[in-house]
């Protein structure tokens with residue numbers, strides 16, 4: 001028997017018109033976070049189901065704030081760089097999983113906004129404490145309003161430069177940094193308890209990974225990392241990447257992001273980009289959905305001069321470059337020539353062969369060198385994961401493990417492979 005009117009088109013239209021409640025939006029978001037593996041611990045799942053994150057950004061469409069991949073940008077600087085946001089739910093869940101927070105812990109969040117501090121407060125419970133700090137007073141004011149409205153009383157909001165941590169509130173069981181950092185200031189290690197965890201989006205040679213570190217004396221040892229994107233650190237620790245612009249046509253800009261790489265001959269590379277493409281192919285194939293994050297990390301560990309190339313979509317559309325990734329494409333530079341990673345379809349559905357496009361007088365050679373390293377990754381390291389350790393600056397060479405050393409003002413970061 002059917003309910004009268006239940007299948008009438010009129011009634012169906014009205015039901016579809018009802019916007020989902022914020023709880024329904026949260027449930028859908030949580031379902032997706034579970035499906036993509038970003039939320040695994042039942043307590044992380046419960047935290048994401050509980051916090052009404054949309055209340056932190058009342059100026060934004062409610063449904064948008066629950067999209068798992070969407071960061072809600074709240075501030076942009078005069079040159080158009082995003083400098084504050086509420087991070088995308090997937091990234092927040094991933095970092096909270098990395099932090100492994102237990103009830104009763106004291107947690108410092110560097111880079112505030114409100115929702116993430118509320119998730120951390122859900123994780124620590126009433127017996128724990130969360131300190132959330134931001135360099136901007138308007139951000140902390142927004143976070144404070146949100147935490148008051150939503151009733152999270154075990155969170156202390158601090159305005160200050162995260163470079164110095166929050167010594168008056170430490171020591172901390174966990175420090176979760178939610179802003180991209182090129183270094184690890186001594187205050188973070190000092191304020192972290194022994195065996196405590198520091199989760200930080202660390203930029204290493206232009207590649208940013210959120211790394212979970214465990215403190216072992218004055219050394220930090222990685223326990224996994226994930227690819228991510230964050231707004232850049234400001235204040236004392238500001239260390240932005242420099243751009244070497246290879247093509248500056250509006251909407252089709254191409255630039256290398258330099259992060260401690262040797263100074264390039266930009267004029268020669270600009271000329272190289274205007275010269276014909278050369279190709280080299282590896283025979284190594286990947287699935288369409290496969291992440292390149294570990295390969296790219298392998299390449300940056302094993303090749304000396306491999307900045308990321310950022311290209312606007314217009315550059316690809318106008319044929320200036322063959323790829324335009326928002327994250328950036330690893331590009332091997334050698335004098336007046338360079339080569340960047342690219343892929344091409346194979347006969348097999350959704351499988352692609354990796355290769356390189358070269359430009360410049362030695363473009364073919366440089367492309368072949370990049371391909372050689374792709375093959376080396378495939379031959380022995382495809383399922384390996386890199387290990388990252390951080391030592392204080394000035395640690396002598398003979399006390400460091402083998403690996404690529406990245407020297408920063410406060411630290412020596414070592415990336416090694418099994």
Ligand SMILES: C[S@@+](CC[C@H](N)C(=O)[O-])C[C@H]1O[C@@H](n2cnc3c(N)ncnc32)[C@H](O)[C@@H]1O
Nearest residue numbers: 084086087111112113116134135162178234235
């Ligand atoms: C991605 S947002 C934080 C998002 C927030 N954790 C959330 O999702 O709820 C990064 C924040 O870091 C802040 N920031 C940048 N440099 C900082 C510094 N040196 N100390 C503290 N905060 C900083 C920015 O003002 C920005 O609000």
